[in-house]
Amino acid sequence: MTVCKKVVLRFDSKIVEKPIIYSLIKDYGLITNILKAEINPHKEGYLVMEVTGENQQYAEGVEYLNSIGVSIDALDEKVTWIEEKCMQCGLCTGLCPTHALKMNRPSMNVTFEGEKCIVCEICVKSCPAKAVELHF
Ligand code: SF4
Ligand code: SF4
Structure with missing residues (x-):
């Protein structure tokens, strides 16, 4: 089943330079659409984005993000x-x-x-x- 979720990713300065979006697309087959972003190379950053993909891919992508210290929360608007x-x-x-x-x-x-x-x-x-x- 396909899921489409709006999420907020929060990460610290050590993660800022990691190609996390590239990994979500290439390694987990997810489609990402960045809605808002604040990324400062020396501080914490956050991304608000829409993520679309199969349930399993989404779950694995979330696991990957957690494993590298990125918090991911569903966005309630x-x-x-x-x-x-x-x-x-x-x-x-x-x-x-x-x-x-x-x-x-x-x-x-x-x-x-x-x-x-x-x-x-x-x-x-x-x-x-x-x-x-x-x-x-
Ligand atoms: S109340 Fe405003 S945000 Fe909600 S559906 Fe209507 S126009 Fe859109
Ligand atoms: S009716 Fe009220 S809420 Fe709607 S546009 Fe006018 S002032 Fe804003």
């Missing part, structure tokens, strides 16, 4: 809507693909249903009041 900040402009409700943010009629009040949210981040980027936040 969550969007929260801050009602007090919301200006009820309705912009996000026209953009939200799942109607997690919606304009209710006839009251015209904006509401948020977290269980419908797929964390596409469209609202986070477009809200003029910064009333929607992304949390890890």
Whole structure:
């Protein structure tokens, strides 16, 4: 079975120069898509990435990372809507693909249903009041 996970890798300065991404691709057949990275040759670093591959390959890749001292954690992303900040402009409700943010009629009040949210981040980027936040 194929898995696709968003994960965060954390590693110390000794690991920074190791070709860990290359190894995941070449030795474990995993597809990686780096979403965020902060790597400083003299300090700790982290990578946020999407990893896709067969279950077994994924498990072996995780084992490899642990064996060289890289911690790997599943990334939990969550969007929260801050009602007090919301200006009820309705912009996000026209953009939200799942109607997690919606304009209710006839009251015209904006509401948020977290269980419908797929964390596409469209609202986070477009809200003029910064009333929607992304949390890890
Ligand atoms: S875009 Fe922001 S301010 Fe406007 S309705 Fe949505 S959450 Fe509220
Ligand atoms: S992150 Fe995407 S799905 Fe979730 S509320 Fe915002 S626009 Fe809708």
